[in-house]
Amino acid sequence: MEQDDRKLFVLDTNVLLHEPLAIYSFKEHDVIVPMTVLEELDLIKDRKRDVSRDARVAIRALEDILGGQTTPEQIVRGVPLPRREDHGDVSGTLSIFPDHQIEFTIGSMPGDNNDNRIINTALHLQQLHQPRKVVLVTKDINMRLKAKGAGIQQVEDYRTDQLIDDIRFLTKGFHRFEGDFWERTDDVTTESDGRHTVHSVPLDKLGDDMFYTNQYLLDDSGEFCGRIVEKTPTELKFLDLGQERLLNLEAWGIRPKNVYQGMAMQALLDPEIDLVILTGPAGCGKTLLAMAAALELVVERGKYEKVIVTRNTPEIAESIGFLPGTEEEKMTPWLAAITDTLEVLHKNDVNPSGSMNYIMDKANIQFKSINFMRGRSIQNSVVILDECQNLTASQIKTMITRMGEGTKLICSGNLAQIDSNYLTAVTSGLTYIVERFKDFDGSANIYLNGVVRSRLAEFAEENL
Structure with a gap:
């Protein structure tokens, strides 16, 4: 040259x-x-x-x-x-x-x-x-x-690891069709696999939109919902779920309040999906759904042995040594959202405090600092990685590569609440993995549209 x-x-x-x-x-x-x-x-x-x-x-x-x-x-x-x-x-x-x-x-x-x-x-x-x-x-x-x-x-700007230029283009994990989906085509092939029904439709009948594995499909009818299981150059195969069936799912006494939570719960409870990424505004139910699904999978269904909860600590506290107690006790202030969620899940029990202590022991819930995760290999666990928006791409890669056989990773975060001085919504590690894993058949990504925490939180999210 x-x-x-x-x-x-x-x-x-x-x-x-x-x-x-x-x-x-x-x-x-x-x-x-x-x-x-x-x-x-x-x-x-x-x-x-x-x-x-x-x-x-x-x-x-x-x-x-x-x-x-x-x-x-x-x-x-x-x-x-x-x-x-x-x-x-x-x-x-x-x-x-x-x-x-x-x-x-x-x-x-x-x-x-x-x-x-x-x-x-x-x-x-x-x-x-x-x-x-x-x-x-x-x-x-x-x-x-x-x-x-x-x-x-x-x-x-340095954009080598920046996969999108505008956060509005970030994959939401679902695609909504206008009108009734079934009116788009009459060329449908259906086959049954046990309790599951899989439909195959020609791609040219679905428009020019991009589709990918484990993407959810919705329409305006309020009834249709599917999840793509396979995409070929000519056709799309999707699992028939139905919105009503999603809204009747249950994990640890929690039922979805809207179809977006239903899609998230379906992915969280599916043992074939190793990575679930939950994004959305504050109060949309990310942490509650993740914790409820983790307890359901570990305690009720016995598919995993323990729950590990971790997150990036704020800059002022990245060194947690000044706090008293064990690693779990040191991490407790930064994982208050998890303990709050556990309280919500057991607030109707006769003895909520006793129930929480029992479940913490029964589900073997461990609070870990992300700073001490390097070099580990985590087996047969449900790992909840909270507040992912504050992690860089390399930090999230470090966490994902810790996951061993039989482990399910749940990443959640809100890209509107980035605390790091070195990250923006488009350079956050959460954005990076959403784009990188969108076509991986072992992962699902759902944007939880809608605030369900309270009408006060919903109004604040929409107007402030």
Whole structure:
């Protein structure tokens, strides 16, 4: 490739914190890391926060390439990036730019903070390497605006792991047809498999919409509901469920209040589905349904041995060591939503407190910190991963790869309630797995449309 066609990508610190191995994502183009970025990584790596691990991984990745016998001149000029198994198309170079040695003058910004120094570095390289394209890559929206205003011609967000551009396009897990579904076609093949009825319909009768395995199908009649079990180039096979049958499902004394909860409960109770992803607004019943289904599967049906509940702790408490007690006791404040749910499930018992203690022991409910899940292999369990919207794609991958044989994982979250400074709705790990697993036959995703917690919560969700 001609030198002028290869771009120069200048990386901001937040790119390496978001994806520590981002240096391998630019294919044949060259990557430059300003010295200021290394200083910021150095300050972050020893903090007692989860992001410090990403800083250490990024530093080690840089050391693997630039360490050893590499001379200072080679590091400034650029060292070829090694090919990796998952990045076989990498052919550019990596270099460290000593931005502290440069006197920025023309068009430069005041060098009183690190963002300005990185912007000035990109400006300097843009003037130095014309006509080559120099691209500043940062996940900081305000920094992108400042860089544009300072005269940098190309400023981009890091989108390599971003699967959608707008959260409105996120898969909801169901497709609603206008009118009556059965009026669309009379070319239907039906077969019975035990208690289940499976219909096959031609794809060309269903319009141009995209369909995928375990997607639910609804129509406006209020009666029809199905779940896709197989898709071929010419036809769609789906399991006939019916909305009335879904609304009569029951788990641990809980029945669905709407068809969306019915679809969620059907997926939660299906032993063939290993991963269930529940999304939706606050008060739509995500945690209640997950907990009720977990108790039903473990205690009543005996399909699993225990329930493990975990979530990402807020930044201020990612190190839970300052709290008294065992790991379960330390996690209790962050899993109050689970204990509240258990209270709701047993509020009509003669002795609710005694029932909760009995069930905690009977179902072997364990509260675990996500920070201590690495390296584990979880067998024959129902794992509830709550508040997934605050996890990165790599953190959720770490959790999913912990799941062993006979384990069901339930991920739930609300993309409107992201607490992390480093994530948005489109870059959240929850969005990532919804898109990645939408066509996996062992997973189901349901957006729980509608707030059922209370009329107050419903009004707040719609109007605030």
